[in-house]
Amino acid sequence: MSADGINLLKSKAFDKSKWMQLPRDVVIGHDVIEHLPAVCEDLALGRTALVITGTRTRDVAGDRVRALLAEDYAVTTVATEEISLETIRKIEEIGGEADFFVGVGGGRVIDTAKIASFNLDRQFISVPTAASHDGIASSRASVPTVEGNTSMTAHPPIAVVADTGIIARAPHRLLAAGCADVISNYTAILDWELSHRLRGEPLSEYALTLSRMTAEILVKDADLIRPQSEEGAWIVTKALVSSGVAMSIAGSSRPGSGGEHKFSHALDRLAPGKGLHGEKCGIGAIITMYLHGGDWRGIRQSLRKIGAPTTPAEIGVDDETAVEALLAAKTIRPERFTILDMGLTPESARDLIKMLYRE
Ligand SMILES: NC(=O)C1=CN([C@@H]2O[C@H](COP(=O)(O)OP(=O)(O)OC[C@H]3O[C@@H](n4cnc5c(N)ncnc54)[C@H](O)[C@@H]3O)[C@@H](O)[C@H]2O)C=CC1
């Protein structure tokens, strides 16, 4: 090898290494829940399963999953609606003997299954009952702690089994929230680029481009995303998987979570139980797109088109609380630099919330 070649190999670029984990099987479509036993068989995960589901989603799909698996596996089911370090610890106790986990429900159930299985070094299968969040296939788990919402390192599901028949029958509000979570990729990326320019934070161009492209395709197909439409469920579910893969490539939630997510997490604390995760992120994205000098009306128009809320009032949050959340955003994960960490004042925060109601 030439001296130039050796120098090149010794250069910093070649010192880099990266470990990306991605799902192995992704099965999306009508009635695919019936294929779950075949997926488990294909992956040879063992004979004992712990099914984690929600108190509501148990009827929707949890019981069906249990029945399907019970033919060939020893199955234990646990139902939980909340996610906390305490719940995760309890699930780990219950699941200590299980060979693999199956999470059947919304984002909180899937994140609970994801982190508990990761802590126990077992595989898990993601069975979303709604296309409401992009954690369906991601390697991160979002867990509320006393310091605020924490994005924890976990692993991606070994398989995703997303039945578009089930997802299409879920309330449209959940689907619209999933769209808003993906639309907020636009601003998450702008924040990432800002942090790269201002703070030297490393960027992953592949993750960034995949994340933006996912939002663009979703917006292009917005007319097809209608209540109870299985085609709409299919489009959104694919986008959520793609967005989750972008996070796995980046090894962080950066491609899908910027200032708009910090605003959403601040609201989780200041107005608990009001609005869905994606709904809050969508509202936050209008604000941060405005601050970035981008097409905030375009973001708002896309959210309206798919039926997602665009003002705090629509999710039952009063404007003063929304102002407080904007100001508190910088206290959530301060290491994640975004446009909301740049010195917002109470006056400017008030103006930003007022702007949301402008025609
Ligand atoms: N790990 C990651 O990368 C990500 C994690 N998240 C997390 O996911 C959570 C948000 O997920 P969501 O699904 O919005 O919230 P969620 O899990 O609270 O679900 C919202 C509600 O929808 C109900 N639901 C689900 N499927 C249903 C169906 N088919 N029919 C009727 N009701 C149904 C649930 O029971 C729940 O009451 C947050 O904790 C957020 O931080 C969000 C994005 C990415």
Ligand SMILES: O=C(CO)COP(=O)(O)O
């Ligand atoms: O919600 C997410 C991406 O949509 C995950 O982001 P967080 O890291 O903010 O929890």
Ligand SMILES: [Zn+2]
């Ligand atoms: Zn999100």
